[in-house]
Structures are given as C-alpha cells and as structure tokens.
Amino acid sequence: MEHEAHAHHGHEGHEGHEGHHGHQGHGGHEGHAGHAEHGNHAHHSDHAGHHTPGGTVSWSMAAQATLHCLTGCAIGEILGMIVGTAFGWGNLPTMVLAIVLAFFFGYALTLRGILKAGVDFGTAFKVALAADTLSIAVMEIIDNGVIALWPGAMDAHLDEPLFWIVLAISLGVAFVLTTPVNKWMIGRGKGHAVVHQYHH
Numbered sequence: 001m002e003h004e005a006h007a008h009h010g011h012e013g014h015e016g017h018e019g020h021h022g023h024q025g026h027g028g029h030e031g032h033a034g035h036a037e038h039g040n041h042a043h044h045s046d047h048a049g050h051h052t053p054g055g056t057v058s059w060s061m062a063a064q065a066t067l068h069c070l071t072g073c074a075i076g077e078i079l080g081m082i083v084g085t086a087f088g089w090g091n092l093p094t095m096v097l098a099i100v101l102a103f104f105f106g107y108a109l110t111l112r113g114i115l116k117a118g119v120d121f122g123t124a125f126k127v128a129l130a131a132d133t134l135s136i137a138v139m140e141i142i143d144n145g146v147i148a149l150w151p152g153a154m155d156a157h158l159d160e161p162l163f164w165i166v167l168a169i170s171l172g173v174a175f176v177l178t179t180p181v182n183k184w185m186i187g188r189g190k191g192h193a194v195v196h197q198y199h200h
Helices: 002-051 059-086 089-113 119-150 161-187 192-197
Strands: none
Touching: 059 089, 059 119, 059 161, 089 119, 119 161
16 A cells, blocks of 8 residues: 555656646747747837838938938039039029039939839928928038138039049048938938938
8 A cells, every 4th residue: 555655656746747847848939938028029119110200210211311411412512513614603603503403313323213213302302391391502602612622623624633633532522421410401301311211
C-alpha cells in the first residue's frame, strides 16, 4: 500500500510539474506574442510619425524637398541670366527676371507632381504656393545675397568661370540653410508635407 501511495503521489507530482511547466510555457508564449505585437505597434507608430505632423521628420525628407526647390531655382536663374544677357539688360533687371523665373520653375516642378495624381489645376496651384513659397523665397534671398556680395560676380557673364563657380557656391549655401526651414515646415504638417499627401 505504501508503495502504491508513493507511486500515486509521484504521478500527481509529475502531472503537477507538467501542468506548471505548461502554464509557464503558455505564459511565456503570450509574453512573446505581446512583445511582438508591441514591437509591431512601435514600428507602425514610428513609420506613421515619419510622415505625419508632429512626428519625427528626417533630414533626408527635408533635403529632398529642398533639392526639389533648388532645381527649379537653378533653372530659373540660369535662364534669367541667358535672357538678360541676350537682351543686354543691366544687373538689376536680369536679377529680377532670374528670381521671377526661379519661382516659376520651382512652382512648376511641384505642380507637375500634384497634377499627375489627378488633382485639378486650381487645387494643385494652391498646394504648390503653400508648399514652396517660403522655401523658394529663403533660397533666393540667400542665393542672390551671396552673388551680390561676391566681388565681381554680378558683372560676370555666362562664358566666365567665375559666374558658374559663384552660382554653384551660392546654391550650395542656399541648400544647406534652406533644408532646416523645410524640416521645420514638414514637421508642422506644412510645406512638402502637404505635397506628400498627393503622391500616395
């Protein structure tokens, strides 16, 4: 009898051990699933925060937006110089034309992207104005400021290396200083954050 009782007790202990082990294993599995779910949620939140107002805006996003404006500004300024030189205009009217064309091409590049999304021209134009005005304005002030202050740059012609050297330096300085402006705007849900909505 004692042997049977001992065996029975041993069997119960074994079952209890298995039950305890199984319970722990199940709890560990739940904990792992919860951890995975939390990780997935954190990843989703991080991804959403990358694009939504108030979220973390990467320097890469800001740089892309600035490069977009820089392209339009460069095209406009070079074209303005070509036209001004061709008509024999002075420095001031040539610079004014270059700035006007810089805004025009800056807006045009943004418009093209928004119109591809099937948005009507009126809405697309308003979005482009809201997205690019401050960015282009800051860029043009810096860019033309560098050219105006650089000795001899205003009088340099398209066939002179000085013109292209100063233009490249001025655009580079404008890019570096305008990128933080775009980062701030995108972080507030403005600027190219608005344009981004129409690209998806």
